[in-house]
Amino acid sequence: MYSVDKEVALGKNIARGIEKELKISKNPQYIERINRIGSKIVKVCDRQEINYYFYVVDKKNEYNAFSIPGGYIYVFKDLMDDLNDDELAFVVAHEIGHIVARHAIKKLQAAMGMNLLVLASTQAEANPGFQEGLSFALAQIMVAYSREDEYTADELATKYIKMAGYNPKAGINVLNKLYQQHKKEPLREYSYFRTHPYAAQRISHIKEYLGIPLDVNDYINN
Numbered sequence: 001m002y003s004v005d006k007e008v009a010l011g012k013n014i015a016r017g018i019e020k021e022l023k024i025s026k027n028p029q030y031i032e033r034i035n036r037i038g039s040k041i042v043k044v045c046d047r048q049e050i051n052y053y054f055y056v057v058d059k060k061n062e063y064n065a066f067s068i069p070g071g072y073i074y075v076f077k078d079l080m081d082d083l084n085d086d087e088l089a090f091v092v093a094h095e096i097g098h099i100v101a102r103h104a105i106k107k108l109q110a111a112m113g114m115n116l117l118v119l120a121s122t123q124a125e126a127n128p129g130f131q132e133g134l135s136f137a138l139a140q141i142m143v144a145y146s147r148e149d150e151y152t153a154d155e156l157a158t159k160y161i162k163m164a165g166y167n168p169k170a171g172i173n174v175l176n177k178l179y180q181q182h183k184k185e186p187l188r189e190y191s192y193f194r195t196h197p198y199a200a201q202r203i204s205h206i207k208e209y210l211g212i213p214l215d216v217n218d219y220i221n222n
Helices: 004-021 028-044 077-082 085-100 103-112 114-120 128-142 147-163 170-184 196-210 216-221
Strands: 053-057 065-068 072-076
Touching (some): 004 065, 004 114, 004 128, 028 085, 053 077, 065 085, 065 128, 072 085, 077 085, 085 170, 103 147, 114 128, 170 196
16 A cells, blocks of 8 residues: 655655764774675565665664665664674565565554655655654664564565575574673664563574474574
């Protein structure tokens, strides 16, 4: 019910707001790396009718990433520093998976209603309802996806990184690292893998998807 053109317009509007709230890194090494990895994932992903844009958020102590409709992916710098290319590819592919499956659009349609969603995708910045729509849309995207959506994004990410030549087991490593990190820290404003208490189940799901036998810890943690 919500067209690709409107999704792209919505993403552009939300991205403008994000640029006002978050500092986007201009580090050439970050930019080259995220675009190099991102472009490989895009070539093998199941959605080719939109363009994809990759940004690094210059904010410390945030082991996070997120995506918004229309092909925009944001990765915080600590992930860039701490993950190898295989692991970073999984992070990027996971967010691309959400975009491919249109998880955010489906969620926004359910939460906002069509009228507010359409308004947020327009250029009517003078309309007081415009900013209200954008703020509500971003807030909804930041709230946890369903566990099923996370499983789908993990499956797509595992599929894509394998097709792109990266280690398909990288998602297991990433989830283990981020789960341990989040256990040490309070919940952040932009919480990557927003269902992180369920990381153990997601690790098991990836193992099952790859045909890797589960061990005792997998059963205990689930």
